[in-house]
Structures are given as C-alpha cells and as structure tokens.
Amino acid sequence: MPKINATEDVQLSPKKVKTKLPSMFKVIILNDDYTPMEFVVDTIQRFFNKSFDEAKRIMLRIHTEGLGVCGIFPQDIAETKMNQVLNYAKEHQHPLNCIIERVN
Numbered sequence: 001m002p003k004i005n006a007t008e009d010v011q012l013s014p015k016k017v018k019t020k021l022p023s024m025f026k027v028i029i030l031n032d033d034y035t036p037m038e039f040v041v042d043t044i045q046r047f048f049n050k051s052f053d054e055a056k057r058i059m060l061r062i063h064t065e066g067l068g069v070c071g072i073f074p075q076d077i078a079e080t081k082m083n084q085v086l087n088y089a090k091e092h093q094h095p096l097n098c099i100i101e102r103v104n
C-alpha cells in the first residue's frame with residue numbers, strides 16, 4: 001500500500017501567480033508667475049536627469065500650458081522626486097509647485 005506523506009509538496013488548489021505591475025505616477029511641475037525660468041530648467045535637469053535642451057523644452061511647455069510632465073515612476077520614487085523639487089524650491093525661496101498623479 002502506498003504511504004501518504006503529509007510533508008510532500010503537493011499543491012491541492014492552484015495558487016494565483018502575482019503578475020500585477022506597480023501603479024505608475026506622473027511627476028508634474030506647475031507654472032507660476034515668479035519662479036525664474038533658469039531655476040526651473042536647473043531643477044528639471046537636476047532631479048529628472050534631462051539634458052539642458054530637454055529641460056528647457058519641458059520648462060517652456062509648463063510656462064505656456066500651465067503644467068508639464070517631468071517623468072513617470074513607481075509611487076515611492078515619484079513621491080521622492082516631488083519632495084526633492086519642493087524642498088529645492090523652498091530652499092531657494094521660489095513658489096515652484098510639484099504634484100504627482102496616478103497613471104493607471
């Protein structure tokens with residue numbers, strides 16, 4: 001007679017394999033009337049690893065359209081980037097604002 005071994009690795013009900021991707025968040029910088037353009041370009045280069053030309057393009061989009069997306073990241077990284085921007089602006093006494101918004 002076959003022996004039943006309770007320690008054997010027999011799966012009775014199939015476990016669902018987790019395949020969910022993490023939610024992604026846009027990091028958005030907002031326009032204002034006071035922050036110098038050069039400071040915004042520097043901020044985008046510094047925290048979003050953009051070239052001068054790309055940072056200038058994003059800054060001009062923010063200036064003309066009211067806001068611009070600087071990057072899309074998992075939540076913890078997006079929050080860190082937003083706080084880096086807000087702290088950097090505060091240190092330099094500029095009212096530059098930054099928010100995050102869920103993508104999916």
Ligand code: TYC
Nearest residue numbers: 030031032035037040062063
């Ligand atoms: N509007 C600002 C000015 O004319 C420039 C600016 C651009 C400010 C982008 C904020 O996120 C910003 N000095």
